[in-house]
Amino acid sequence: MSLQGQVILVTGASSGIGMAVARLLGPSKAHLVLSARSEEKLRQLAQDIEARGGSALPVAADFAREEGIDRAFAAIQGTYGRLDVLVNSAGLGVYDLVRDGKTQDWHRMMDLNLFGLMYASQRALRLMLPQKRGHIINVSSVAGRFCIPGWAVYVATKWGVNGFSDTLRREVCKDNIRVTLIEPGAVDTPWGENIPESFRASRTAFLAAEDVARAIIYAIEQPPEVAINEILIRPTQQER
Numbered sequence: 001m002s003l004q005g006q007v008i009l010v011t012g013a014s015s016g017i018g019m020a021v022a023r024l025l026g027p028s029k030a031h032l033v034l035s036a037r038s039e040e041k042l043r044q045l046a047q048d049i050e051a052r053g054g055s056a057l058p059v060a061a062d063f064a065r066e067e068g069i070d071r072a073f074a075a076i077q078g079t080y081g082r083l084d085v086l087v088n089s090a091g092l093g094v095y096d097l098v099r100d101g102k103t104q105d106w107h108r109m110m111d112l113n114l115f116g117l118m119y120a121s122q123r124a125l126r127l128m129l130p131q132k133r134g135h136i137i138n139v140s141s142v143a144g145r146f147c148i149p150g151w152a153v154y155v156a157t158k159w160g161v162n163g164f165s166d167t168l169r170r171e172v173c174k175d176n177i178r179v180t181l182i183e184p185g186a187v188d189t190p191w192g193e194n195i196p197e198s199f200r201a202s203r204t205a206f207l208a209a210e211d212v213a214r215a216i217i218y219a220i221e222q223p224p225e226v227a228i229n230e231i232l233i234r235p236t237q238q239e240r
Contacts, residue, residue, distance in 0.1 A: 001223050004029035007080045008220075009072070011063050011120060012090030014041035016189035017139060020213035021087055026054035031080060035059045035072045036090065063090045064112040066119055073123040082131060085220055086124040088117045089139040093154045093192040095199065105193075106153045113157035118164060128177050133224065135178045137216055138165045142185045142232070146240055150199065169229060178227040180219045184212045185234030205235035 008025060012018035014036035022034055026049040034042050034056055042058035049056040059075045062068035076083055092112050094105040121136050128134030143151060144158035162181060169179035188206035212233060219228040 001221050002028075003220065006030045006084040007033065007076065007082055008085040008087065009033040009035065009076060009083060009120075009124070010087045010089060011035050011072075011116075013045060014038045016089070016191055017184070017187065017209045017212045017216075018087070018089040019045060020209035021089060021216050022049065022056070024210065024213050024217055026052055026056070028054075030055070030085075032056040033059055033072070033076055033079075035061050035063065037062050063116040063120060064108065065116075069116065069119045069123055073127075077127070083124055083127040083134065085135045085137065086120060087137045087139070087216060088120055089137075089216075090116060091139065091141075091191055093151065095150050095154075095192060095194045095196065097150055098152050101153065109153050109157050113154070114160045114164075117161060121164075121168060125172065125177070129172070129175055133176045135180070135220060136165075136168070137180045137182060137219060139182045139184070139212075139216075140165070142183055142234065142238075142240070144181075144183055145232075150196075166229075169227075173227070176224065180216075180228050181230045182212065182216055182219070183230065183232045185238045187212060205237040207233065207235050 008030045010018050010022050013022045013034035022032055025032055034046055036042055039060035046056035046058040059072045061072040092109055117138055124136055138161055140161040141158045143155045144162040147155055165179055165181040186206045189209050215231045215233050222228055
């Protein structure tokens with residue numbers, strides 16, 4: 001399906017999977033709205049996309065805060081008046097055993113990974129429901145299926161994303177709004193903090209951000225009557 005003229009919001013677009021999605025979507029002639037906290041990185045990414053003939057609007061916003069999300073959606077409403085696709089790819093992981101964890105880190109992960117994704121999905125629906133079409137893509141993780149010591153709170157956020165996404169899909173499918181859950185395994189991106197070398201060494205291989213981005217774009221490009229509900233994607237050598 002052609003994406004020409006569609007309005008697509010990509011969160012977490014300043015790095016990792018979000019940036020890879022934005023770069024791969026650049027030639028599609030869609031109107032990209034790129035959001036993350038770093039205004040400078042977004043501006044540079046938008047310039048790179050437009051230099052190659054694409055369309056990109058950078059909107060600096062913190063998607064861990066409702067006011068940041070509202071600012072991004074106000075920019076979308078004011079510029080385009082609609083939204084066709086939301087890619088919720090902003091995320092954060094902090095490694096720590098529960099006994100040693102800092103509650104401020106727990107709140108950071110919950111606010112961005114779960115609540116921010118939920119708020120953004122709600123704001124997107126306010127634009128998509130009147131037009132009776134749309135697509136929400138939520139980037140989760142294999143941590144939404146399996147428990148990983150040292151990642152308890154991160155795992156909790158991703159289990160929440162998985163449950164929220166399937167419930168949302170059931171609520172809006174009759175309004176022609178698709179919801180897709182993307183569950184990557186180990187990805188070579190700068191999303192994690194406080195990760196011990198022993199944990200890194202235990203990963204036999206990593207996906208590139210572009211590998212996950214291609215899966216996301218595959219889901220977006222399906223015809224309107226086809227809903228890709230879930231994509232689980234791991235490095236070939238990752239056992240679980």
